[in-house]
Amino acid sequence: MSEPRPRLVLVDGSSYLYRAFHALPPLTNAAGEPTGALFGVVNMLRTILKQKPAYAAFVQDAPGPTFRDALYPAYKATRQATPEDLIAQVEPMMAIVAALGFPILRVDGVEADDVIGTLAKRAVAAGIDVTVSTGDKDFAQLVESGIELVNTMTNTTLDAAAVMEKFGVRPDQIVDYLALMGDSVDNIPGVEKCGPKTAAKWLAEYGSLDGVIAAAEKVGGKIGENLRKALPQLPLSRQLATIKTDVELDRGPADLHLRDRDVDALRGLYKRYEFNAALKELEATGASAASPARAGESANAGTESDTGSGVRGNDGSETEAVDSALAGPGDYELVTTPERLDAWVAKLRDAQLIAFDSETTSLDPMRAEIVGLSFAVEPKSACYIPLGHDYPGAPAQLPREAVFAVLRPILEDAQRRKLGQHAKYDINVLSNAGVAVRGVAHDTMLESYVLHSTWRHDMDTQAKRLLGYDTIHYEDVAGKGAKQISFSQVDVDTACRYAAEDADVTLRLHRAQWPQLEGDAQLRSVYETIEMPLVPVLARMEQRGVLIDAAALKRQSHELARRMHELTERAHALAGHAFSLDSTKQLGAILFEELKLPALVKTPGGQPSTNEEALEAIADQHELPRVILDYRSLAKLRSTYTEKLAEIVNPRTGRVHTSYGQATAATGRLSSSDPNLQNIPIRTEEGRRIRQAFVAPEGWRIVAADYSQIELRIMAHLSGDAGLLAAFHGNQDIHRATAAEVFGLPQGEVDANQRRAAKAINFGLMYGMSAFGLARQLGVPRGEAQDYMARYFSRYPGVQTFMEETREKARRDGYVETLFGRRLYLDYINSRNQAQRAGAERAAINAPMQGTAADIIKRAMIAVDAWLLEQEDGARMLMQVHDELVFEVRADRIDAVVAGVRERMAAAAELAVPLVVDVGVGANWDEAH
Structure with a gap:
């Protein structure tokens, strides 16, 4: 038997610190001193x-430009400035790397990727296996x-087969794959x-x-147009994405x-940064020290003596976010017998x-039917109760009603505290099954949202960030695309691993995040008094839905189609020939080649743009751009509302049910989707006609309650400007x-023109907004x-002072x-890139107003909903549209409800x-507004 080949481990140091910074808690x-990223790198x-590799190196980017910057000056131009907390961890990281004995490599003019690529290829040629x-x-x-x-950080390995499985392309096609997609982080242009999926499909079909x-x-299609538009830049994109393997x-x-x-040196560093598990290993004799913690594991986990001096969160309290007890796979039980169900019911009680x-x-x-339920009461221990797996040969499952009979008292008991990840969905699903869930005390999606609104809050991302754990994805058990099967067709053993993990990981995420919220009085208040009480309010609104006049929508759709046809004919006449108004390529040729209009807005690839901004910029120079804008506006209304709304009326309720996104907008505002009821235009006749199709049932009326100029009132409050305060107290027309x-x-x-100008200034x-x-x-x-x-600032000096102080606070913090303590983090506020910094400063000014307005209407919804629940069934809250609440009210209750709301x-x-x-x-939403 031949001797095993020696192994070289090449550590991508430039990315690991950054990834650990964003993956682990602060x-x-x-x-x-910040330690989160440092902790992740040290454990790695x-x-x-x-593993005792024969050779190893820690490879870092050298300071200064590289050959890629010379090829493409905009390379990485969109990257945000490195956060100060991350910069502070670079020097100690390098000290620890050196003390651990790793050779450190930096080469001017190239990136760490190129150094790694060169060493990897040379090592293989010399008979040395390589792990990057x-x-x-x-x-x-390189694979x-x-x-x-x-x-x-995720304990995953990629060889050639795994690359193909993960990306859908071979390793030798990866560069072409990257070139086609582009890279927004490195600012590499793509298609x-x-x-x-599209990149992999093209490479499978055309090879390279x-x-x-x-x-x-x-x-064909829009994506084909995009491909053809990108052709001039694709060779450059490929060159930028290619890792050099011939660096000197x-x-x-x-x-x-x-x-x-x-x-x-290590002892001093570990003590300073409180890496207790690493210090304990260091003090152990020889090389037989205890095995190191996983990335994502707490430095104080595993020994009694460490429990008093662990890594701390920003509030100074102990955090369980990276506790080893919360990492790794769990032990899950499939419940298919009355005895096991009884045992789990006892645990739940x-x-x-x-x-x-x-x-x-x-x-x-x-529309969803329940296939199964999962529960967890301790980390790494959970169960799955299948109820509706109906594939051929599926094993016997407990009767649905028998399961609900024993679970309903627990789920409906408001005193039994419950936890979910996006629990509103589960509340709605169970409501449709006749179970009114009460007592939902926590939601890990909302915990993440309140802690840092700009993060991603899905369970998979949270698990990676907080637990260092790769969850099973839905596609792993149900397949992808056209071949995806319903969960009811997934075999119960596989379903158990997936579903029980959901409940288990949700519990682990709560134990990781709750200490951070608990230790911050302001954020805890936002979470406990605004976000969590709003969950059942939104669930009730989504379940009620809103009544739609489908016949009125159909008439409007025909009218929009007629007007679109007229605009199409007008556009053809202006162009001098027929063309597709939906083809950006044909439109671009007409505007910029035939009509010789200036291309004032360019695409990221440098081509003339025909988007809305570009057409608005030249609308005063020719009639055609305005005709196209009008056509697109009508087409969007028709496809999004007049055609779609009638199609998505729920057959069981006869109503349209939107879904409110509670953890989407960074400022705290709610979003609406499937359908989006917040984007129906109010200032156009067509938009108002769509609102006329939102009607009340017979004997009822629509009531719309809207805050008047709420963000300007918040500006007056936050700035304390005497002029603004006096105007509002005097009930003046503020504009x-x-x-x-x-x-x-x-x-x-x-x-009128002066008032319009003042309104533009105010908002x-x-x-x-800049003077430009x-x-x-x-x-x-x-x-x-x-x-x-x-002149505005001279009359309202308090506003200018407030804006300057807000920018300074944003730069500092x-x-x-x-007003209620919700935070909006601004990653680019100290960016060296002027455009990024200016954007962050604009967000810093707006967020306190928009976010406070969002908090206020959420508080109002909670209060109004509680009041309506105490009344007889004569009023229902149906919709929230930014600063407006829409109700359905029985005609004989109008005066009382209006006063109460x-x-x-x-x-x-x-x-x-x-x-x-x-x-x-009014009888409909338009009349009531």
Whole structure:
């Protein structure tokens, strides 16, 4: 038997610290120094050392530009500035790497990827196997016999077969795959809207990027147009994505021996950063120290002596976010007998907190049928109760009603605390099955959202970030695309592993996140008084739905189609020939080649754009751009509303049911989807006609209650500006009052254009608008707009002071807050890139207003819903549209409900100015608005 080949481990140090920073909680030591990313890297390196590789190196990017910057000056131009907390961990990381004995490599003019690629290829040629320790997909292009990738943060290994399975392409096709998709992080241009599936499909069909380019004319549809538009830049994208393997190095693979550890230096570093498990291992004798913690494992886990000095969260409290007890797979039980069901019911009755989840036949909770339920009461222990697996040969399952009979008292008991991940979905699904879930005390999606609204809050991402754990994905058990099967067709053993893991991981995520919320009084208040109480309110609204007049929508759809046809004929006449108004390629040729209009807006690839911004920019130079804009507006209304709404009426309820996204907008605002009821235009006749199709049943009326100028009132409160406060207390027309101040006129002499300009200033400043932006909106010279703004700030100096102080707070803290303590983190606030920094500053100004408005209406919804539940069944809250609540009210209850709603909405916050609520009543939504 031949001797095993020696192994070289190449650590992608440039990406690991960054990935650990974003994957792990924001931990600190007792001195307040950030340690989260450092902790992840240290544990990864200790894991590598345990494998005793023959050779190893830690490869870092060298400072300064690389050859790619010369090829493409915009390379990585969109990358955000490195967070200060991350920068602070670089120096200690390098000290620990050196003390552990790793050779450290940096080469000017190239990236760490290129150094790794060169060493990997040379090592294989010299008979040395290579492991590249990385989480970066770009390295998949290096994989071949003798070279594998290992992501020690997720414990996954990629060889050639795994690359094919994960990406759908061979390792030798990865560069072409990356070139087609582009890379928003590195700012590598690709084919617009070309995602992984499309790139893999093209490469499977045409073999290579060159083959795709040659076949570009054959590719149909919008994506084909995008491909053809991107053709000039694809060779450059491929060049940028290719890892060099011929870098000149001063040493080869066989020179990369690990040095002896510097025990004294490590001891000092581990003590300083409170890496207790690493310190305990270091103090153990010889090389037989305890095995290192996994990435994502707490430094204080596993020994009694460590429990008092673990890694701390930002609030200084102990955090369980990376506790080893929360990492790794669990032990799950399939419940198919009455005895095992009884045993789990007993566990649920005794539990302090019950994590629960449902598996169904649909993502639409109003149409979904329950296939099974899962529960967990302790980490790594969970069960799955199958109820509706109906594939041929499926084993006997407990009767649905018998299971509900024993679970209903637990699920409906408000005193038994429950936990979910996006629990609103499960509440709705169980409601349709006749189970009214009560007592949902926690939701891990909302915990994540309140802690950091700009993160991703799905369970899979949270599990990676907080637990270092790769969950089973739905596609893993049900397949993908056209071959995907219903969950009811998944075999029960596989379903058990997937479904029970959902409940188990939800419980683990709560134990990781709750200590962070619990230790921060402001965030805890946002979570406990706003987000969690809103869950059942939204669930009830989604279940009620709204009544639609399908016949009225059909008439509107025919009218929109007729007007679109007229616009098409007008466009053909303006162009001098027929063309497809939906083809951006044909439109671009007409506008910029035939009509010679200026291309004022370019695509990321440098081509003339025909998007809305581009057409608006040239709409004053020719009639055709305005015709196209009008056509697109009508087409969107028709496809999104007049055609779709009638199709999605629920056959069981006869109503349309939207889904409210509670953890989507960074500022705290709710979103609406499937259908989106918040984007129906209010200022156009067509939009108002669509609202006329939202009707009340016979004997009922629609009531719409809307906050009047709420964000301006919040600005007055937060800024404390005497002029704004006086205007609102005097119940003045705020835009007319502003115009009078800016133009130096009595209010009675302000004309419509001056009021319009003042309105643009009032709202523009809230959104951080520049003089350039205001000038474009008003159609005036920039100097005139600058003069308007100067006069505004001279009349309202408190507003200017507030804006300056808000920007400074954002730069100092990295976030801004709403009146109620919700935080919006601003990753680009200190960016060296002026455009990124300016965008973050605009967000910093707007977020306190928009976020506070979102908090206020959420508080109002909670109060109004509680009041309505106490009333007789004469009013129902149906919709929330930004600052507006829409109700369905019995005709004989109108006066009482209007008064009650107005009172509770006005009392949702105590501001320095009154909250004014406008209320309308009508047979449909348009009449009521």
